[in-house]
Amino acid sequence: MPKQLKLKSYALLASLVNLVLYQYPFFKFVLSNNNLKSTSGIMLLISLIVASIILNAFVFYIGLYLLRNVGKWLLAIFFNISAIAVYFINTYGIIIDRTMIGNVFNTNYEESSSFFSFGLVLYVLFLGLLPSFFLFKFKIIRPKLKSFLIHTGVTLLFLGVLVFANSTNWLWIDKNSKTLGGLVMPWSYVVNTSRYYSHINKKNKKQILLPDATIKDDEKSIAVLVIGESARSENFSLYGYDKNTNPLLSQIEGLKHFETESCATYTTAGLQCILEHKDTGKLYEILPNYLFRNDVEVIWKTTNWGEPKVIIDNFQNKEMLRKNCEGPDCEYDGILLKGLKDEILASKKNKILVVLHTSTSHGPTYFEKYPKQFEKFTPVCKSVELANCTQEELINAYNNTILYTDFIVANLIDDLKQLKEYKSTMIFISDHGESLGEKGLYMHGIPASLAPKEQLEIPFIVWTSDNSRNIKENQGHSQHNIFHSVLDFLAIDSPIYEQDMSIFKN
Structure with a gap:
């Protein structure tokens, strides 16, 4: 018989799992780009941790209340997608913004299969399937409507106070909003998938003809x-x-x-x-x-x-x-x-x-x-987990493609x-x-405003x-x-x- 949990406890538990398993890249960035020796820096870190727990629990709470058992399946889907997203962030240094979502949806089978690795399987197994299994071990006790509305109102009030308490850090958050938004799970891919399809719908209009030539x-x-x-x-x-x-x-x-x-x-x-x-x-x-x-x-x-x-x-x-x-x-x-x-x-x-x-x-x-005859530069990287190769091996393999x-x-x-x-x-x-591998980044897809020169500087060669x-x-x-x-x-x-x-x- 499944154990029983009140909805607010279940949502809080799911939020804690989300924090522990999927928010490492987010807080790694915060720790690397924030002065923890200052009072405001420590305040920011603590506030982001609390906000992450409470805000996700709040959204899960509302979703599970309204969607009932369908909400559990959505959480399970989130956990598995987040596991895959964290794998690619950790392995290739990507950011899940709208352009990266576009890369995902424009990738064909041949390209996507080239990313398959044992490491990816482990991420999905231990960070996706295993925690998803435990979601279904609990039976949720849902509150009455009055209690639901009170919990919702109190949480919103608390989040509002937390936001204004961090007014001194708003500038830092705004400055790093693109990166932070591309690392926070599961909202990086949820929000940016919506943004991507909105962008596609605008582009799918009939092409505008240029003047005749x-x-x-x-x-x-x-x-x-x-x-x-x-x-x-x-x-x-x-x-x-x-x-x-x-x-x-x-x-x-x-x-x-x-x-x-x-x-x-x-x-x-x-x-x-x-x-x-x-x-x-x-x-x-x-x-x-x-x-x-x-x-x-x-x-x-x-x-x-x-x-x-x-x-x-x-x-x-x-x-x-x-x-x-x-x-x-x-x-x-x-x-x-x-x-x-x-x-x-x-x-x-x-x-x-x-x-x-x-x-x-x-x-x-x-x-x-x-x-094979163009493998002039050796040794070469033969792993899809590029961080497992030495930079010499990786650059040699890439140089052979240029050759x-x-x-x-x-x-x-x-x-x-x-x-x-x-x-x-x-x-x-x-x-x-x-x-x-420069600055821990691999391949491409970082937003152009944040991208390093390696992803922007290109050859333009002309012969007549x-x-x-x-x-x-x-x-x-x-x-x-x-x-x-x-x-x-x-x-x-x-x-x-x-x-x-x-x-x-x-």
Whole structure:
């Protein structure tokens, strides 16, 4: 027979379990960023502990009263999701904000399965399933409505007093609100999932058409946009890195590279910045859709995901590319170059945009992103729990992905050189950077306002065929340069074109 507990005791017990098992990252941040030698610092810590217990107990109390037994199942779900969230926070140093929720919902099976580990199983077992089991060992005695209302009112009054007692710490809480909000369980993912879907609903409106464009000449021109994944400029020898990760690109005459920062630290937002004409916050046509509608041949090949809605005839995802592919490159990003020259030559149009969306440097399984012959830097990290590897092993595995990127881009340029009847350009830019253990952070997804330079500083590399176009030397570069530069190179006349945003000289 299950033991009986009053609802307020049950809610308090659930809140204490929540504090002990899932709030370690939250209070670790508080302890690391607060002066505990001061009276206000000690007051803040004590108040946050008390507020965490009381506020969660208050919400659980109301939920369990209104939802009855369904409330227990919701708590069990919270416990298991919190266990998974804490695993990823502890292992990769992430913050569960709206952008991270977007990463979760835009992750496909292949990527998500790469995170599976024995450590994750232990977290789910001991921090998720086990405490969830004990939730059902107690029978809840619910209070009468009058008692429920009194308990609710007294708790609200107490929380109000606690908030005003900490008025001296409001500035500190406000300053660190993004991080604190992304670490507190379970509300980090509950609130930010709601925010994410609200944001998606706004974006899912019908795209706003841009003004019609015209093609100015009949000269055969190709612009190939290569969108890198998680490539940070710090590990490109073109940018001064001391290991030779760009042995091929460094030998190509006329290649230019620019210092650039991404506008976001996750793929969907990074791609949006690369493909939109400017940051408006509205759903305007993106580059491939705009050019396709205005009679440009557009080819999109991808081994990745997370792009805005691409409305063209020739969109080839990983499954389509692999269907008719033979050879070792079919499992890697080299597949993006298979048959590309033939597709270009088969086009009946003079203006062609090719977009190659790679996945080469996406973690945590960097060691699986390149063929064996590109494992030049050793030893390499072969664990998905990146903190278990030495930083040398982790960086070596990542450097090998950059080495393979160098190979792909250099071979693409060689292919374009062979298309003598076309003037051509290759533009490589990454969606965002990557953390490799610096400051205890891994991969990407930290809010851009808080993100370290490793997640923001990206490569922007440009090549043009002989005598096609000269490139501006001294210009601030961003992902928003891409739209206008492609229009400029392909000689597309548009009311929205901005010459100052093009990387090419007149």
